[in-house]
Amino acid sequence: MFDSxxxxxxxxxxxxxxxxxxxxxxxxxxxxAAGHAILTKRDVRSGLGWAGxxxxxxxxxxxxxxxxxxxxxxxxxxALRNTRVRMPSGFYRFAVDPSETAExxxxxxxxxxxxxxxxxxxxxxxxxxxxxxxxxxxxEEAYPAMLEAIAQAKVSISLQTYIFDSDxxxxxxxxxxxxxxxxxxxxxxxxxxxxxxYSFPPVHGLLRARGVPTALFIPVRxxxxxxxxxxxxxxxxxxxxxFTGGMNIRLNHIVxxxxxxxxxxxxxxxxxxxxxxxxxxxxxxWNFATGEVLHGPKWVAPMQMHxxxxxxxxxxxxxxxxxxxxxxxxAALSAAKxxxxxxxxxFVPDITLLSALSVAAARxxxxxxxxxxxxxxxxxxxxxxxxMQEILSxxxxxxxxxxxxDHSKIMTVDGLWVLFGSSNWDARSLRLxxxxxxxxxxxxxxxxxxxxxGEKIARAQALTRFCA
Numbered sequence: 001m002f003d004s005x006x007x008x009x010x011x012x013x014x015x016x017x018x019x020x021x022x023x024x025x026x027x028x029x030x031x032x033a034a035g036h037a038i039l040t041k042r043d044v045r046s047g048l049g050w051a052g053x054x055x056x057x058x059x060x061x062x063x064x065x066x067x068x069x070x071x072x073x074x075x076x077x078x079a080l081r082n083t084r085v086r087m088p089s090g091f092y093r094f095a096v097d098p099s100e101t102a103e104x105x106x107x108x109x110x111x112x113x114x115x116x117x118x119x120x121x122x123x124x125x126x127x128x129x130x131x132x133x134x135x136x137x138x139x140e141e142a143y144p145a146m147l148e149a150i151a152q153a154k155v156s157i158s159l160q161t162y163i164f165d166s167d168x169x170x171x172x173x174x175x176x177x178x179x180x181x182x183x184x185x186x187x188x189x190x191x192x193x194x195x196x197x198y199s200f201p202p203v204h205g206l207l208r209a210r211g212v213p214t215a216l217f218i219p220v221r222x223x224x225x226x227x228x229x230x231x232x233x234x235x236x237x238x239x240x241x242x243f244t245g246g247m248n249i250r251l252n253h254i255v256x257x258x259x260x261x262x263x264x265x266x267x268x269x270x271x272x273x274x275x276x277x278x279x280x281x282x283x284x285x286w287n288f289a290t291g292e293v294l295h296g297p298k299w300v301a302p303m304q305m306h307x308x309x310x311x312x313x314x315x316x317x318x319x320x321x322x323x324x325x326x327x328x329x330x331a332a333l334s335a336a337k338x339x340x341x342x343x344x345x346x347f348v349p350d351i352t353l354l355s356a357l358s359v360a361a362a363r364x365x366x367x368x369x370x371x372x373x374x375x376x377x378x379x380x381x382x383x384x385x386x387x388m389q390e391i392l393s394x395x396x397x398x399x400x401x402x403x404x405x406d407h408s409k410i411m412t413v414d415g416l417w418v419l420f421g422s423s424n425w426d427a428r429s430l431r432l433x434x435x436x437x438x439x440x441x442x443x444x445x446x447x448x449x450x451x452x453x454g455e456k457i458a459r460a461q462a463l464t465r466f467c468a
Contacts, residue, residue: 026058094273094303095126096310101441111335111414112441118331119439122324123314131272132307133438133445135452139253142243142267143169149237149269150176153185155298158282159235160190160217162422163248165199166206168257170249174203178210186298187212188286192230193219195248215289217434228318230285231422231433233267234278239301242275244268244438245420246345246409255404262404266452268420271306274438277313281436310441316423317434325423325437326430329411330356336365336413341453343370343410346424347387353425354387361395370456373400388463399460406456410449418446 035051098116102109116127136142150157150173157180164170181187189207193216196202207214217230234244245267252258253265270278283294316324333340333356340360347369349357361367369391388398411419421437423429440446 031055092126094128094130094305096129098127101127101310104441105416105443108337108414108416111337112416114335115331115413115417115439116441118335119312119314119328122322122327122331123312125277125312125314127310127312127439127441128273128277129310130303130305130307131270131274131309131311131440133309133311133440134269135448136243136245136267136269137452138255138264138266139169139247139251140256142245142247142265143172143249143254145269146235146243146267147172147176149235149241149243150180153180153183153237155238156186156188157235157237158188158190158279158286158294158299160230160282160285161233161249162192162195162229162231163198163250164189164191164196164203165248165250166201166203167199167251169251169254170199170203171206173249174206174210174212177207177212181211188282188294189214190217190230190282190286190289191215192217194229198250215286217285217289227432229428229433230317231429232281232285232436233422234282234436236275236279236282239279239297239299240271240275240304242270242278244270244278244422244436246407246422253407258404263407264404265407266410266420268438270311270438272309272311273303274311274313276300276303278436281313281315285434308442309445312439314421314437314439315435316437318432319434323430325435326350326353328419328437328439329353329425332411332413332417332419333357333360336360338414339366339368339412339450341368341370341410341412341450342425343406343408343453343456344425345372345405345407345409346426346429347371348426349387350427350430354390357391357396358394361391367391367396368399368453368457369396370399370401370406370453370460372406373402373461374405392464398463399457400463401456401460408456410453412446412449412453415446415450416443417441418449420449 096116098113098120101116102113105112120127134145136145157177159177164173166174177187177189189204189212191204191214196204196216197220204214204216218228233247234242236242246265247253247267252261252263255262255264279300283299287293314324314328316328330353333353340357357367357369392398409421409423418440419437420440421435423433423435423437429435
């Protein structure tokens, strides 16, 4: 009773001062949060933006920053660095010295030398020889190839995607994966926690009901990191055959069968040592989502030569200490000697990339940017228009492709180098999403991709500064 009396007296004494205590506490927390944002954010503008939110909206701003502003993914990812896939013996005998890629093409190879050197530092991974890359246009070519690979799988299948719809196509994949599990194949499916909800019922429940081990990357209940998504799209079968590119698993990528919003895109089948780098990224993401470590021969096949393409996987995300995607694009833009071609569904680059494109055009480089005439995200389209006048004024050419919506993500430089994968030229890909791309050094492959881009340009409308 005596203790209760003391508590009452203390509360009575403090009560008049509560407003002052709350004000001082809120102010101190706001200052600490603002300082944390400025000191820890990789992007200075982001840090200053969060500091402004916190200081201008005391209390609410601190709560928002604690929930959405702190990169907990980066902290957790650093603790998982030792869980990477163990590379098979002899892995580094496939590594290519940057000078070797330049020697292939004489003076023109200087472009490749500069890019290879830079991306070796950026990615921390070697450029690898002995790869074959097959181009799969639209769902008509990509999905049958993927389903056939699943049907032929003997040991393992790892599949990661942003969107996996439970439509007619998605159910084919569910059946194929379930049948693989029934054959004794080790299967792991990782779907983004937001992307899985693009259709109903969500497909992860259907997969789990069929016995397919399935996990969500950052489920929606994890509001603290809800803004961070995996945009990666990759599948590896038996550790030796890989698929990657821009395609999710949804019916609208089969243009001839799409019930709404038909979408054209390009996917790629990879064979050779570079597939190991895809598997390495998947294993890290799976471990992040589930805690399970994937290693051993069933996940990484013995490495063999399958072709003549030099290639390297480049992972990027908010868990990295540098922006691998931005540095990759800058390296390619600065190394170009003759021609740059970019195909992207969303073109809202930051000021540094806009400047790099403008400088390239001012140097006399042919710069062609191919984007959809009509986007599927209107606010992104509006944001893009305001930036286009600047690069047009420096001589860049912008091409607007007619429907169906083009979701392809490709970049070529000098007819020698290709970048393809999951990344768009927008803020989400550059700063927030977990992305994965592949660079390829090969003249024949690059010329083939240039021809595909040329076909897109041939049916596109040129944008001028007078029609924006």
